[in-house]
Amino acid sequence: MSIKRHNIPLGGLRAFETVARHKNMVRAAEELCVTHSAVSQQIRKLEELLGTQLFDRKHxxxxxxxxxxxxLGKVTYGLNVLSQAAEEICHGEIAGELKVSCVPGLGANWFVDVLGDFLHSHDNLVAHVLSENWQSPRPTEDVDLALVYGSSDYPGMRVTRLGHPEFFPVCSPQLVGTRHVIRHASDLLSFTLLHDYGEKTWARWFAAAGVDSPEPNRDMMFDSAHLSLQAARAAHGIALADEATVYRDLNDGRLIRLFELSIPATHPYYIVTPPTDRLKPAARALEAWLLEHYRAI
Structure with missing residues (x-):
């Protein structure tokens, strides 16, 4: 069946994308500021138009x-293009140079990929990327956008909460193989534990699991999360990770999640930009892009 351009159900496609992102019609309705029944009706009309089911409602x-x-892939791409076009009309052309910084773990394992997709849609934009340790007093002063972890206290700057990560144990499937069976949290104590920025995060995870915090034995200590995750990928031990930094590894089978138990990070991730009157259109568009992609994980 051919669907003419003037018959494309833009409202139904937007509802479909929102439901697919949340995996829940009630949350989608809240985001769209409509009733649950309105969202459900839009989805059913879209399915009738396409002649196929889009959701398996048994799960x-x-x-x-x-x-x-x-x-979903096509709709997400199309909505992003429309959003970016509207952003350019409202706030000016997305072009020129953009200076951004990011904490290393999130930068190496999530931000670089998301930024690459963003730049693919903006041929006239050049990005300069810096890595900033989260324990530094402040991100670089003259950046157009910074992804930070820790305090939200940045006087005179725009601060937007990106999300609050939750940590869970991951390792290479090669480390476990067929010789080791991990059933209980205490079983992890027979492996090398990979730490970043100290031992407190592992101690909090074990406490949540009801296991006495172990004394460091042959553990490995790193000063950044991207190094501990790289050691985990190389089967040198078990690391703690959050969804944003390892979702590609989990999908591709490079890492496996060992337990459902997770603990919240001590701090959220924030996006920090100059105030609105000094905010570049490109930085505003990138901020929206980052928020959308982080929430979709």
Whole structure:
């Protein structure tokens, strides 16, 4: 069946993308500021128009069908293009140079990929990327956008909460193999534990699991999360990671999640930019892009 351009159900496609992102119609309705029944009706009309089911409603949370997965990629791309076009009209052309900084762990394992996709849509934009340790007093002063971890106290700057990570144990499947069976949290004590910025995060995870905090034995200490994760990928031990930094590894099978138990990080991630009157259109567009992609993980 051919669907003419003037018949494209933009409202239904937006509802579909929002439901697919949240995997929940109630949350999608809250984001769209409509009722649950209105969202459900839009989805059903879209499915009737396409002649196929987009969601497998037998599963909770909702799960996309194969055709739904195929449609989601196209719809997400199209909505991003429309959003960027509107942003350029409202705030000026997204072009020139953009100076950004990011904490190393999130930068190496998530931000670089997301930034690359953003730049792919903006041929006239050049990005300069700096790495800033989260324990530094402040990110570089003259950046257009900084992704930081820790305090939200940046007087005179725009501060937007990106998200609050939760940590869980991961390792290479090669480390476990068929010779080791991990059933209980205490089983992890027979492996090398990979730490970044000290031992407190592992201690909090073990406390949540009801296991006495171990004394460091043959553990490895790193000063950044991207190094501890790289050691985990190389099967040197077990690291703690959050969804943003390892979701590609989990999807590709480079790392496996060992337990569902997770603990919240001591701090959230924030996006810091200059105040609105000095905010570049490119930085505003990148901020929206980052918020969208982080929430979609």
């Amino acid at each position: 909770k949370p909702l799960r996309l069908t194969v055709k739904g997965e195929r449609l």
